[in-house]
Amino acid sequence: MYSISKIKKNSNYLKVVWNDGEESKFNYLWLRDNCPTAHDKDSRHRMFNILSVSPNINPKNYNVGTNGSLEIEWSEGDHKSSYNPIWLRENCYTIKNKTEYISPYKLWDSSLQNNLKLIEINHDEIINSEEGLVKWLELLHNTGIAIVKNAPTEKNSAFKVLNRISHTRETFFKTPFEVINIPKPNNSAYTTHALRNHMDLPWFENPPGYQFLHCLINSAKGGNSSAVDAFAVADYLRKNEKEIFDTLVSVPLKFKDKDYTQEAHRSFHSPAITLTKDGDYNDIRFSVATMDTLDCNPEIMEKVYKAHHRFGNLLHDEKYQINFRLEPGDIFSFNNRRLLHGRTEFDPNSGHRHLQGYYMDRDEIIGRLNYLKK
Template sequence: MEQNYKIENITKNSTNLEVDWSDGKKSKFNYLWLRDNCPTAHDKDSRHRMFNILKVSKDINPKKFSLNNDGKLQIEWSEGDHVSYYDQKWLRDNCYTIKNNLEYKSPYKLWDNSLQDHLKSVEIDHDEIVNSDEGLIKWLELLHHTGIAIVKNAPTDENSGFKVLNRISHTRETFFKTPFEVINIPKPNNSAYTAHALRNHMDLPWFENPPGYQFLHCLINSAEGGNSSAIDAFKVASYLRENEKEIFDTLVEIPFKFKDTDYTQEAHRHFHAPSITLTKDGDFNDVRFSVATMDVLDCSPEVMEKAYKAHHRFGNLLHDPKYQINFRLEPGDIFSFNNRRVLHGRTEFNPNSGHRHLQGYYMDRDEIIGRLKYLKSY
């Protein structure tokens, strides 16, 4: 794409070079920032920064600066006997002045129970993902933007989920092993391994960093009951932010406590975290919610009443039919979702009426987003 702007004027003050662009935009470039990001600062192979900004003084500044014959910003520094050359396009692409003046646009497409009538929109065929990057990108975009996708027509052999998951990246191992077997077993160490109904929840909220995505691969589902539910917790949180600000602020500010009560484990795991966390842009980062694994709360007595009222309100909205979708997994389906956004549950099933066997996998959120960015950039 042709560059339709150029630097027209540069002025120097005590801390920044101020740049006027031909399209009317203005930039400020801090001296330490410029020196830290000199094109020679990185190793050409590893691309890691080798220059140590800690070795210059905080008073470093351009002794001389100009646009050279190649149109690059040339800076002779006041110390270190060094000259830097900055491409104008690089400066514009990385201009934090302009970026911080842009309106933030969330990547998330929030949804409620109206998705029930459009489930086909979040379905994708297994072979489309395996055989083409276009199919893989479609799956990754559903996972990143909508938070949910159902892969159809996958093989139903045990451990066969690895083939399609490895199109993204490596899975995340936990003490449940990979894959973990979602079946009804005697003396279960997790309620998922029973025939009981499961309230909408996230997995492993008592981890400091719960798995970003979960994949439930249906191998057999011939039992009566055991239908799945899902809810976009970001959509519920958005409603609270817009309509019940005190509840929302409480869920953002007060840490709740979650605990691993697995009797098979010799490690004790627990973690305090707010029910809702936000990014630097005020967007949703994650929702941490699970009635089953919430520990005895130990917040200040002055806020305990407020904490429980907010938890009560949030939890009931997270099971409200106007936000929740319901569906039945068929053999060959892989229910894939953002574990830190989309809560999942199931109805009770009758183990005497048939067999229900899912295999579960986890993957970190970085792998989904990183793979998507890579595929869309080459």
């Protein structure tokens, strides 16, 4: 149990010494902004407006209360605040910012091919148990890939298992979208051609976080699936080819929606690799098919193309890629902003191939997992 041992007032923060020797610095504006009375008890939204006090607000009086709470009487506004020490410790930004960040991602390469059972989970396990749902979500979040086995093969039947997580994300492709060979296709997915490893919809400002490809029929010759952990490839470049990595992180590429059926022109600039506030990997945007004519500074065009060329070849290197064949009842589930996916060419005269696709935002996967675990 954490308790406050000592408090000292400084120019713009209170220094709190804890019973275990840790020290915290709590800025005065931060403390006033997070007074427990600042939030509505039902909506939990902050109702207090920090803009209504002066930047010079500070504790007129302060002490540790009889129940161990931090008690403050403020210099303005005729207001008193009482802070639970457990809440203060759990939200201490001093301690958080000196704690080493640990990535939740389990990076992988082609060695995963030897044990695909590690990423498989049975459909009914997810449907019938919270433990199964958590296992699926952990695979999706940590490993970036999962193959749900033995799902129904009726059209639209993936909704039931997907809704165990949350709602799907609608796009102009509709939900589900039909991955079949069609005449005069508006997307290369709707052909028999091989698809290079790619991210879906990189020309959106916020591409779908996760994708689910539900295999209904796969009797045609060819059409095998590929996947690569693009975070692992980026990590290799970060550690071994820094100039290439820095170029991919710093220079925006241009992506464009090339769907001729659309009545909207969509394009977006983004680096191939983006990072989080902790320096971890956020997303990877790579799609040869939908990268638009680059418009970066002429002085760096050669460098950008060489970095793109190197990255793209690594993303198709057998060292990093896994290959597998989807069977009817499989749902290939993956982080669309981490894992690139592709397929080999297939022969439509040798049989039929029909997948149904669904998207879901990353917030839904991570948010549901956090809720179930906490």
